[in-house]
Amino acid sequence: MAKTFDELQVGDSASFSKTISETDIYLFAGITGDMNPAHVNAVSAAEGMFKKRIAHGMLSGSFISTVLAMQLPGPGTIYVGQNLQFRGPVFIGDTVTARVECTEKTERGWAKFKTTVHNQDDKLVVDGEATVIPPN
Numbered sequence: 001m002a003k004t005f006d007e008l009q010v011g012d013s014a015s016f017s018k019t020i021s022e023t024d025i026y027l028f029a030g031i032t033g034d035m036n037p038a039h040v041n042a043v044s045a046a047e048g049m050f051k052k053r054i055a056h057g058m059l060s061g062s063f064i065s066t067v068l069a070m071q072l073p074g075p076g077t078i079y080v081g082q083n084l085q086f087r088g089p090v091f092i093g094d095t096v097t098a099r100v101e102c103t104e105k106t107e108r109g110w111a112k113f114k115t116t117v118h119n120q121d122d123k124l125v126v127d128g129e130a131t132v133i134p135p136n
Helices: 022-032 042-046 057-070
Strands: 013-019 078-086 095-105 111-118 124-133
Touching: 013 057, 022 057, 057 078, 057 095, 057 111, 057 124, 095 124
Parallel strands: none
Antiparallel strands: 013 095, 078 124, 095 111, 111 124
8 A cells, every 4th residue: 555645754664675586687688778798698797897697786776666666655656766876786696675764755745765775695785865756
């Protein structure tokens, strides 16, 4: 059930977890056209800085959208802005958890959220802030 602007409180939070599979990376690459060898070529990735394939940063970041659209505020939310910093790699088999926390409600009827994604070792891999229009 979605929270309206009036129901939403500063401090409200929600999260979503997903284990990243090889299929997830190939599907994301196909949808976006981002075929960077760091994501899709094991031989090339082995020569790179992480020594194995990594998930697209935006794949991990996209789970923030999942939380905002499906949990908090929830269905009907309009995503109007996102600031992201990629802090670490996500590998095939990693389980990531995207978390959002409401930090501000504006006079305009919009809300701001601290957004993070951590891996299974609680290492921060994505950090940022989102702005949304909660449902009516």
